[in-house]
Amino acid sequence: MVAKKIIFSNQKGGVGKTTTAVNLGAYLAQKGSKVLLIDLDSQGNMSSAVSADPKKLGSYDVIVGKCTVSEAYQSTPVENLYAIPGGIDLAGLSVELVNELAREFFLKNALASINNEWDYILIDCPPSLGLVTINAMCWAEYVIIPMQCEYFAMEGLNLLMRTIGNVKKQLNPHLEILGILFTMYTSRTRLANDVVDDVTAYFSDKVFQTKIPRNVRLSEAPSHGLPINLYDASSAGAQGYENLAEEVIARV
Structure with a gap:
């Protein structure tokens, strides 16, 4: 198998990016795929949402060469779903990399040896378009863009699209937008x-048919360290992410 490489990116915080990474990963795993989640956000919210221990080796250690992926990933409450935690060390990573040669490709090089071990590798990017996110874009095949249905989200979407276009043109010709996902x-x-x-109207086939509803159970699940399929599989949020998983499988 060759892993499908997907990142979740939006420079605006609070749009459901981490929630989407966790719950899409959980449903892909539930359907039988072997899935690795990688948290690139210094807040580490993805890690806590799947009960990963942030005190152990994490994505920062993998990127700077302190450990391998196999030494860093942890099991989660979902069978077939594994996670590499993020953490505060990531906050200064862009500064550490800024003067390095081929600084945009540290993540790609760190993950180069694991493509045949997973069905899906999903990366939760930080809420910025800085060097850490650019590293993720240089590694990925696909971008999923979660966005809220509000006016200012439109402005941010245009900037994100330009950035993706520039990365595709200059650094990673294989990068594609898998879809825009409406959340909340x-x-x-x-x-x-x-x-x-x-x-x-503007992006047509790049918009997922699935819309993730605003849902209390989705908001509660991370505090229990569980994806929504284990916390409340009958909720509207769970149904939304199961539908999204079906769409993603069909698109990749």
Whole structure:
């Protein structure tokens, strides 16, 4: 097997990026795939959402060559789902790399040997378009862009699209947008529906049909260290991410 390499990116925080990485990974694993989650955010929220221990070796250690991937990944409560935690060390990584030769490719080089060990490798990027995120884009095949249905999200989307286009042109010709995912969606508000209509009109086939609803159970699950398929599989949020998993499988 050759891993499908997917990153979750949006420079705006609080858009459901980590929630999407965790729960898509959980449903892909539940469907029988061997999945590795890698947390590149210094806040480490992805790690805690799957009960990974941030005190152990993490993504920072892998990137700077202190350990291998096989030494860093941990099991999670979901069978077939494994995670490499993030942590505070990542906060200064961009500064550490800035004067290095081929600084955009540290992550790609660190992960080069593991492509045949996993069905999917999913990376949760920090909420910025800095050097850590650029490293992830230089490694990835696909980008999933979670976004909320609000006015300012549109402005951020244009900047993100330009960045992805520049990386594709100059550094990674294989990079593709797998899809734009609407999160925290409430069909009752006119603004939400206007944003969906505008983005869909402009990006058409790049928009996932699945919309992740605003859902209390989704918000609660990380505090229990569980993905939504284990915390409340009957919730609307769980159904949303199961549907997303089906769409992703069909697209890759």
